[in-house]
Amino acid sequence: MLLTEELSGLVGRAFAAEGYDAALGAVRVSDRPDLAQFQCNGALAAAKAAKANPRAVGEKIAARLKDESMFSEVSLAGPGFINLTLTDDALASRIAALAADHRLGGWTATAPETVVLDYGGPNVAKPLHVGHLRSAIIGECLKRLFRFVGWTVYGDIHLGDWGLPMGQLITELKREQPSLPYFDEAISGPYPDASPVTLEDLERLYPQASAACKADEARAAEARQATAELQAGRPGYRALWKHFISVSRAGIEREYDDLGATFDWWKGEADVDPLIAPMVDKLRAKGVAVEDKGAVVIRVARDDDKKEYPPLILYKSDGGVMYGTTDLATIVDRVESVNPDRMLYVVDGRQRDHFEQVFRASDIAGIYPKDRLEHLWFGTMNGKDGKPFKTRAGGVLKLRDLIDMVEERAAERLKESGFAEGYGDDEAAEVAHRVGLAALKFADLSNPRTSDYIFDIDRFVAFEGKTGPYLHYASVRVRSVLKKAEAADAGAPGPILITEKEERDLALTLLQFGEATKDAVEKRLPHYLCEHAFTLAQAFSKFYAACRMVDEKDDAIRTSRLSLATAAGRQLDVILDVLGMPAPEQM
């Protein structure tokens, strides 16, 4: 049980004994650490409801708590805050339990769920750019976090391989190499096994095609036509399209691998293509899908809507499908395959209206209830000027280049600081990779998911203060000092004995891990976990600066500190693993 839950239960019983709602006993970490470790504000709420004096209510509750042996102090302050401070013995016994737990006090879901987590969402032929960063990083972290608390998670990359860009690629290639057999309607296969394009070709063709279609309506129409024919099953286009996907996927896989993002499913929009026709037929029969202006749609607007929700288009008037169609069919697919308790989408907030449409459509169609579909949207990534991020040259920054930049900077810092002395080239590169990636990930994850995001290179390569590398540094120092202790035969970690303020603060921080994981899971907000990780690293750093370990003469104090350091290091490493940014062995 979480410490705050244990305390809330205790205080809640005191409220109940005085005839109040036990829920008023909610205890949380104190806002005023100078006054107490924990606080309960329930007396204020109780007094409000009962029209009584809050201090009088507080006095009665406090009086009932004074006998509890785990408190060293129970007091009433201000308008009616109940302040609680634990005895060092009570803290020590709870740290002992935490250290014995292989999850270091992490929260365990009371009702574990099975969920599909949809994140990543890269598109065929488009190299990943900074815009893909957040979905990958947040999604990967949520996947690990949910698993950590006991959920079953299927991570699906949901590859964009079925829309208009495919038709644009086809028509663009046709202009360059019109003699390829894929374009000859007289030929229906077999087609060559070798791809007519390389990854570099695709990355050149797509922007070319995209620009051409924007500038020339005839080209756009041509691409739409090709898309519709591809989706209708034209053999040459299908064969060509398969090459696009396999060539593209290899590159995409490599990039996610560098980011440390892995997926259980590599499904694409096209995988649900066979489900679309039967799905739409069924919905037409039910009267859910209707014809409108030549298209087939599901109307999702409600009378009490504040804004106008356009219908979800299943078939365009040219017969092609849209991403809303594949999104809906993907829900069908997920219900049929694993029938999860929930489906979660880690996608940019600019698509909120779209998901609202899809979720409503799913609900109306009876495919899957809306209240189990969640769009875990994240903020828009802007440049320093508040406008959509662009490089100095005005283009998009490739993810690959960003990662290289950060790792180079990490390597430089490693050299400057003299940390890399004695490391082989391989290890130095590995350290730079881990530290650089942590800088990148922590800079992203430590913002609340829903906040808009100022993309700032300088922030990503800053390794001081509240950063990923700071967490790594703390982790490495724990390892290092424990190694030194072992070499000096300083004894095994012993019973917890709290004497110094820094020890007490570290213990209290360690005990807050459970709440941090619970908050992060329930709100689907990784930054709660980041906040805790930083507080923990800070508490350890202060402890490290104030409390000697290896050469502390008092045996009991020394071995206790080794225990505290061990617990702190293990908890930090568990968190770094969940955040997807494991620390190097040394740095």
Place this chain on the structure above:
RNA sequence: GACUCCGUAGCUCAGCUGGAUAGAGCACCCGCCUUCUAAGCGGGCGGUCGCAGGUUCGAGUCCUGCCGGGGUCGCCA
């Protein structure tokens, strides 16, 4: 125009169901390596919480209006 997210220290941001003296990090200034990694630790400077009303014993937090910015608004994804 409608809807939506947002406006907190010089900069980037926290602030949980309204509660005590609004917190971090960076930047700036001062101090700390003959002792376990100074990517660290301690101290200082810095805020009319966009503006104006309202609800409340109590508002950065809730309500209304205004100002300023981002985003979305049927056959792109």
